[in-house]
Amino acid sequence: MIVMFTDFGAEGPYLGQMEAVLGTEAPAEPVINLLSNAPVENVLSSAHLLAALSQNFPVDSVFLAVVDPGVGGERQPIVLRADGRWFVGPDNGLLNSVALHAEVVHWWIIEWRPENLSSSFHGRDLFAPVAARISQKDYSGLSQWNGPDLGGWPADIASVIYIDHYGNAMTGWRYQKILDEKVIHINGKAIHQAETFCAVPEGEPFWYENSCGLVEIAVNKGRASELLGLKVGSGVRF
Secondary structure, three states: EEEEEEOOOOOHHOOOOHHHHHHOOOOOOOEEEEEOOOOOOOOHHHHHHHHHHHOOOOOEEEEEEEEOOOOOOOOOEEEEEEEEEEEEOOOOOOOOHHHHHHOOOOEEEEEOOOOOOOOOOHHHHHHHHHHHHHHOOOOOOOOEEEEOOOOOOOOOOOEEEEEOOOEEEEEEEEEEHOOOOOOEOOOOOEEEEEOOOHHHOOOOOEEEOOOOEEEEEEOOOOOOHHHOOOOOOOOOOO
16 A cells, blocks of 8 residues: 655645546555644654554555655655665655664665656655555665664654644653653643543543554543643653
8 A cells, every 4th residue: 555644734735636646656556645734844753753653554555755844955855665664755854763663674765757846746746656656566766775874863752743633642752661650741730641531530631652652642521732732842751
């Protein structure tokens, strides 16, 4: 399958334009819109979110990942194969967290260019065609690369990386890193751990291990983002 991960938003023509390319270039491949509201132009948060959301997809899934505030600039278009999954996107850090947490990693630079390449929509003109070709095992136009320097890239970040439809706040901290800590602090409030929403009274905030293995902050029958004043980038202290 081809899996789209973007900050384009659900409105506007951009998702449809990329889907049209995928439908033309790889009509037999299912296309999954995993996320279209990744943190806008926030590469660090989006990178950690992509790593968490992609881990349960099958081998040979092809992720078309576009959070690209530097589109048209000097960053390279790249391909990553991490533990059997493919990732196509810009070399701006978006694929770094995936690579950092993978056991087997290979990188390529995309040397191929389409006849018509806009300066502002590489998702449609460059990344989507390459993702479609890879899904059909066509690896032409790729040049092997050693990959970016991940030495300074954080394995986890103690901040909110995503607010969902319910106002729950997903952090960039993997649950196994918490060890025995049971309380986290947000904006001066001590938030305790609970296993489920119904384990706390209505209106009470808590944190838990979410379905992606990350620490998430929620409120039973409420919105953590509003109650605790959270937004993407808000810090969390363990």
